[in-house]
Amino acid sequence: MILTRGILTLPEIGDQAEALAGAWEQLKQQSSWVQDYLANNEYDEVVFIGSGSSYYQSQVMATTFRLWLGRSASALPSSDIFLFRDQSVARDRKILLVGVSRSGESSEVILALDSVKDLANWTTCGITCYESSRLGVMTPCLVSPLGKEQSTVMTKSFSSMTFMMQAAIAQAAGGSILEEMEQVLDLHGDVVKRANSFAESLAEANDFNKYIYLGMGAYYGLSQEVCLKLKEMSYVWTESYGTLEFRHGPKSVVEPGTLVCLLVSENARSYELKVAEEMKAYGAFVLLVTTAGGADTEFADAVFELGGGFLSDEARAVLYLPLLQYLGFYTAMKRGVDPDHPRNLTQVVTI
Template identity: 80%
Template structure:
């Protein structure tokens, strides 16, 4: 099979996966009311492993802001191995398992570890309704998130979007309409991202890759960092944007790609960091709602649109260009992004 034959169309079909997730969510309104709308839960804990943990971070951030209630994201293993160190005892807790396959051992072990605890309730989100996760607890299901490739691309986008849309429905007000706006934008973003990233990779050779993000974009920065590492085997790191200035920036030099996921809420501060990295010799890539006079210093800018939307609603629009960046870097290096070495689609203990 041709290298990348699985991953490329999966990245390219995520707009359809988001649409299907939206339709499915509208059919699962009872799930939203039962779990997300229940304000008696004193703590909501989103868990996942690898990419699923990174999307759990974005989900928890969105939940805290839009619903004004306590929520955290944890690696699945923290719950079944270090539960009392990670979650305060004696609180009514909702545990939300996040797993593309629904078969990740650590997620299943975490849910199983609390099944007999009176203060804990479980639910989940997956792409496979008949998976172990899907049958052991009630789940949202992203029907077109299923993938053949090892790396998560459209599954990550569609599950993140679906959970955010569920939170938006629980919150009400104008938030569901914002998620519909994201659906309207996504197809064009995916189409433009393909050419943008291919051209960027072909025109440049980088020896270091750094991804920066804050708020809802911190989990995304970790995810796109992982995508590049999984697909192309290059070493890359991710940091909170302003935290990068406190020591890690020492690695920046000519040949370093610094990619910043720019929020509107902290745009002024984040762009100051990017300008500083440019002064150190970095190639600066900005993914942002809209370019402006304040982004003219950057070497490359990808606009996703939706500047009037909240940063959280716009989150999944940042993914396609950076998923393609990982894909085309792998292809340029002669690596098969469909079958990364040492990796399997499902991680079991």
């Protein structure tokens, strides 16, 4: 019998280093977009919007924008703009609205951008993988050319679009930050290769009944995304929290059989590892995804080392994704679920 489950998703995760490289090259052709929008200081606030995974991307993008450019930015679900705009964004400010959508066809993103098209103080732009999509046609977009996917679940599209927007922000900021993004390209291929076997072994050796993902700063949006990946692909119930926030009530769910995965930053490493140690004491299996292990991580059950400790946390963000995308994939395969075509889901969500 020929195995047909996962034949789309597995190579798409594996191809993401090439997708990042394609986004990098494409950005060189779209430098005018960067100058017209991200480098343009006339906006009081930049609002990144998306739905599902694209909303989680938006959180990473907004965090990076605020830090690297020192200007106001926020991330919102697309529906907040066309249904609750005045509750979500202060009136009478000059706004740049950035639509984020893999397909460029998500109804909620299109409705959000369309709802502000006649407002004098709003300007729109976007990022997608499909230049001929409705999003790509209705407003100027960055395009990740190799982010296109056949599978339902976002993997390389998420990584390449997040990387591309961060690189665009770095370009607008100037200085050494853009060099950091180029160094991410050099590290990414190796991370993808090592992550595959590590995740497969982890999934095969363990039967977890609860999955918790924790992250802070730019990694909070990532923790939500990898939580969603596992849930979409394998149908297991999982949750994500801000790392220190998890201690304020939610930690009551931790018991033996719980996987607690921390996306460890360098900025808050000592605080985050204290949380991890506490969860280990409650019986959790602790997985740390970090730049490097050391004496402070020896308590953990598993440590995946990314490298790149010389990079800023934000620049390093996409390096955290391959392992946890693969973990979703191999968990699904172990459970007999097809990660290519999750039940109830479609590539494009319309309303």
